[in-house]
Amino acid sequence: MARYKFSFQNFDSTKHVKAALREKKISHKHAREVAVAIKGLSIEKARDYLQRVITQESSVPFRRYKNQVGHKSDPGVMSGRYPQKTATEIMKLLDNLESNAEYKGMDLDRLKIINTTVHKGVVIKRIIPRAMGRSTPKNDVLTHVEVVAQEI
Numbered sequence: 001m002a003r004y005k006f007s008f009q010n011f012d013s014t015k016h017v018k019a020a021l022r023e024k025k026i027s028h029k030h031a032r033e034v035a036v037a038i039k040g041l042s043i044e045k046a047r048d049y050l051q052r053v054i055t056q057e058s059s060v061p062f063r064r065y066k067n068q069v070g071h072k073s074d075p076g077v078m079s080g081r082y083p084q085k086t087a088t089e090i091m092k093l094l095d096n097l098e099s100n101a102e103y104k105g106m107d108l109d110r111l112k113i114i115n116t117t118v119h120k121g122v123v124i125k126r127i128i129p130r131a132m133g134r135s136t137p138k139n140d141v142l143t144h145v146e147v148v149a150q151e152i
Contacts, residue, residue: 007117008148017104017111019097021089021145023121028143029065030083034090035116035145037061043098043111043149050087050094060087090145097147106151115148 006018034053037060038046052058059072059080066079074080101111121142127135 004144006146006148007119008115008146011148013104015151016114016148017097017101017106017151018146018148019093019100020147021093021096021143023142023144024089025140026086026089026143027083028118028120028141030060030081030086031090031143031145032118033060033062033065033081034083034086035118035147036063038090039113039116041113043094043108043113046113047091047094050091053082053087054084054091056082056084093145093147097149101149101151110151111149112152113147114150115146117146119144119146 004020004022006020008016008018011018034050038049041049049058053060059074059077059082061072061074061077062069062079062081069079069081071078072080098108098111101108121144124140124142126138126140128138129135
């Protein structure tokens with residue numbers, strides 16, 4: 001497996017804790033929007049929010065990737081969706097972040113997510129056979145998600 005570095009600069013191991021999700025088969029666009037939505041929240045608030053997204057009680061506002069995305073009735077949300085697969089994977093990442101903080105001896109109630117980063121990963125290239133000897137590409141882009149929290 002490749003060696004990855006975090007994109008977060010000025011990491012201080014005494015007050016920061018980090019966790020990463022590497023090469024997951026989730027939409028990088030959905031992951032980016034969910035990451036923007038949970039930035040600045042505590043771990044418990046982020047977990048509650050993602051649970052509401054999974055049960056479709058609360059939507060994730062789509063700010064960058066919003067072409068042909070329907071409007072939602074949530075207050076303060078224009079275009080939005082319910083990316084359940086991405087929310088489930090990021091909830092697992094928050095569990096990992098919480099375990100890392102507990103291992104370091106940090107107070108879990110005082111942790112706040114200060115940085116979330118999403119990158120495109122490896123592209124898995126395949127083809128779909130078509131009529132008359134033609135083919136259509138079927139590419140899957142894997143996603144990297146990084147989360148950094150700080151004890152405040």
